[in-house]
Amino acid sequence: RGSVTATQQLYLRPLDSNEAKPIAGTEGAVSPFFSPDGQWIGFFAGGKLKKVSVNGGVTVTLAGAPIPGGAIWSSQGILAMQGATLLGLQQVSQEGGAPQALTRLGSGELVHRWPEFLPGGQALLFAGSSSNASWNAAQIAVQPTSGGERKNLAQGTGPHYAASGHLLYAQASVRRHVPEGVPPVRRLAGSLDALAGRLRPEEGRAKQEGHATRRAHRAR
DSSP, X not given: OOOOOEEEEEEEEETTOSOOEEOTTOTTOEEEEEOTTXXXXXXXXXXXXXXXXXXXXXXXXXXXXXXXXXXXXOTTSEEEEOOSTTSOOEEEETTOOOOXXXXXXXXXXXXXXXXXXXXXXXXXXXXXXXXXXXXXXXXXXXXXXTOOOOEEEEEOXXXXXXXXXXXXXXXXXXXXXXETTSOHHHHHHSOEEEEEEEOOTTSOEEEETTEEEEEEEEEO
């Protein structure tokens, strides 16, 4: 009796089509994200941070990342990533190279995850936690990319800045939002459910320039 194995890889689907096509060279990929121009897809696989053209071709290794925890691509050609615990976020050029420190762990913190550049690339959102197993007490923070003082915004994970000026994030598996400009105390007290249902921000999903990318298991 033959056995069935599953291969996880990325698929690309134009938003005006129902057909999703596998992207060669992305076997084992997690946490995909687009470049700002929508021409490249970044992802983690095999302990590395990699990229591949939306038109296919050879995958390019950018940096080592043994424990992937999310990445984002800025319009300045810099990628912010979390590739290992006991380190803050790191940055690497879109051409690859040795990662450089971007954030530093605060007192009692173990890891930073889910980086996202604010418009203009001059500041970075992320979540910090004292535990890699439980994120219930994680803090969402913003910090200038040039260094400087970090500011805690809310308790939660998976932060995302919306074009409407809202900060979206997950808290107890529910997606919430607070408007930019609201004092931090009121943010925590006035958080509202912004999206119905459950959210798992660790699921890699991305949309850009008329395409959607997702990871999937394919039976062989």
